[in-house]
Amino acid sequence: MSKVLEITKLAMEINELGKHQVFVDISPHVKSMSISIYEGKWKRGNSSVFYGSFYYDESDKSDYYFIKRKLLEIKEKDLSGRPSFKVTDNQLNYSTNTNKVKQVRLISQEDYSDLYVFLSNMTRAIENNDLHLALSKLEELKKWKKTLKGNIGEV
Secondary structure, three states: OHHHHHHHHHHHHHHHHOOEEEEEEEEOOOOEEEEEEEEOOOOOOOOOOEEEEEEOOOOOOHHHHHHHHHHHHHHHHHHOOOOEEEEOOOEEEEEOOOOOEEEEEOOOHHHHHHHHHHHHHHHHHHHOOOHHHHHHOHHHHHHHHHHHHHOEEEO
């Protein structure tokens, strides 16, 4: 079952990128799965650029690994040049598929709430042309700039 889920997940991720369309057919009565991959959006009469199938209960896993490698290859190709994000408990990793990964440490929930209130007040001051209030918050703005800038670095 985990093979079926893994292949289906990869297919859905590729479909979301929009450069290929992956069709997944599952036949649980014979415990098999087949994959058809089309370039761009599927249209009637288009032939697939790849077709493969495997039985997910067999001990010979070569067909499964071949299909998985093909899907990973297409996903990597479709991702090239696109930014990617990975969020963990306390940081965000941002990559533009170069050798450098930007890492952002996430601020605490309390800091986030404080920042939200600050930005709301600044927005209101600007909308109401309250220059005095906006200028009085300049030091706080510098503090937030320093905090946020300090949370970004290269890995």
